[in-house]
Amino acid sequence: MIDAALYRRLFGELAAIGREPGGWNRMAWGPGEDAARDWFRATAAALGLEIVQDPAANLWAIEPGAGEGPFDAVGSHVDSVADGGAYDGALGVVCGLVAVEAARRAGGAPRPLAVGAMVDEEGPRFGAAIFGSRALTGELDIDGVLARSDPDGNVLRDLAAGRGVTAATLRAAPAFLPRVGSWIEVHVEQGRALADVPAPLGVATALAARERWRCTLRGASDHAGTAAMAGRRDALIPAARAVLAAHDLASAEPGAVATVGRIAALPGSTNQVPGEARLSLDVRAPAQAALERVRDGVQAAAHADGVEAEWSLETADPGCVFDAGLRAALHEAARAEGLAAADLAAYAGHDAGVLARHLPAAMLFVRNPTGISHNPAETASEEDCLAACAVLARTLLRPR
Numbered sequence: 014m015i016d017a018a019l020y021r022r023l024f025g026e027l028a029a030i031g032r033e034p035g036g037w038n039r040m041a042w043g044p045g046e047d048a049a050r051d052w053f054r055a056t057a058a059a060l061g062l063e064i065v066q067d068p069a070a071n072l073w074a075i076e077p078g079a080g081e082g083p084f085d086a087v088g089s090h091v092d093s094v095a096d097g098g099a100y101d102g103a104l105g106v107v108c109g110l111v112a113v114e115a116a117r118r119a120g121g122a123p124r125p126l127a128v129g130a131m132v133d134e135e136g137p138r139f140g141a142a143i144f145g146s147r148a149l150t151g152e153l154d155i156d157g158v159l160a161r162s163d164p165d166g167n168v169l170r171d172l173a174a175g176r177g178v179t180a181a182t183l184r185a186a187p188a189f190l191p192r193v194g195s196w197i198e199v200h201v202e203q204g205r206a207l208a209d210v211p212a213p214l215g216v217a218t219a220l221a222a223r224e225r226w227r228c229t230l231r232g233a234s235d236h237a238g239t240a241a242m243a244g245r246r247d248a249l250i251p252a253a254r255a256v257l258a259a260h261d262l263a264s265a266e267p268g269a270v271a272t273v274g275r276i277a278a279l280p281g282s283t284n285q286v287p288g289e290a291r292l293s294l295d296v297r298a299p300a301q302a303a304l305e306r307v308r309d310g311v312q313a314a315a316h317a318d319g320v321e322a323e324w325s326l327e328t329a330d331p332g333c334v335f336d337a338g339l340r341a342a343l344h345e346a347a348r349a350e351g352l353a354a355a356d357l358a359a360y361a362g363h364d365a366g367v368l369a370r371h372l373p374a375a376m377l378f379v380r381n382p383t384g385i386s387h388n389p390a391e392t393a394s395e396e397d398c399l400a401a402c403a404v405l406a407r408t409l410l411r412p413r
């Protein structure tokens with residue numbers, strides 16, 4: 014049922030956009046994502062689909078004659094991180110186009126079909142990840158996000174206006190949401206669980222709750238030689254305790270992960286006691302309660318006499334549980350295709366995770382033998398990607 018040659022051609026075409034020696038560069042709100050969006054429009058039109066840009070700049074390729082009623086959508090995003098891989102986002106869009114083409118050829122889908130390409134999913138440029146789905150669902154802090162600038166001084170408000178997106182259109186975007194009847198996102202696996210099962214496909218059970226914190230620790234700088242150990246107010250000591258607590262507490266909490274990825278000691282010289290330390294904390298766990306146990310423990314551990322700790326929350330996302338009906342349908346379709354599919358929790362942000370709070374949504378992961386993502390080393394075999402297309406098409410055609 015799946016046209017393998019079509020898959021190969023479309024994946025090759027999209028992978029040719031933004032390809033540079035260090036990896037794939039299709040940064041949102043710039044020429045890379047623009048070129049990929051142009052490709053999506055032209056490709057979907059050639060497949061006989063009608064292109065609609067919603068008020069948040071997400072692109073929808075919809076079956077002609079769908080009317081204003083809800084459609085069953087599949088898709089992902091076409092932007093990338095800097096020097097990213099070929100599969101993140103792109104695979105979901107290509108599998109979506111190929112699966113919808115196959116389902117339309119087979120005929121009998123109970124609802125109109127559509128492929129979505131969500132805007133600015135990755136978010137490194139303006140720190141506004143999952144922009145398109147958050148705007149669509151009314152979860153976006155519109156004025157705050159539009160005022161942000163990138164490291165080159167470009168303001169998002171100006172770049173968005175170039176695509177016809179303003180504060181007013183963003184406020185109107187949730188009116189489009191009822192048209193999205195369901196959403197299934199195929200995505201390259203961002204870990205290495207499926208290779209060990211082994212299974213070519215994974216059905217996401219839930220998307221982890223996530224928090225990012227910034228911490229400033231203030232002690233007092235002093236002479237590394239003349240200041241006695243007793244009485245020092247070394248700000249790096251509680252920072253070190255936080256790093257170890259993050260590792261130990263997350264290791265003890267099933268499914269939890271915690272990372273201090275950024276740390277600085279100030280003034281930062283060999284012969285001075287650090288008077289100030291700054292660190293980041295990223296905590297993720299399958300349930301909010303587990304996240305809070307790890308986070309509270311790390312914050313309590315980041316303590317030393319004479320050092321004051323100030324924690325500020327950068328981002329928080331409660332995560333989601335994916336739709337039970339769609340998950341069962343994906344498993345059933347995999348069984349019918351003779352394919353193994355494992356249950357898998359997701360730990361990174363995805364449009365599906367935002368949409369799942371508002372409508373039936375699910376994710377289908379494709380085995381990534383390297384386990385690496387956001388890197389040119391991320392990969393998936395063509396056989397596994399075609400398996401995902403087949404499961405997706407069968408799921409769209411299921412009787413309801």
Ligand SMILES: [Zn+2]
Binds near residue numbers: 101134
């Ligand atoms: Zn992605």
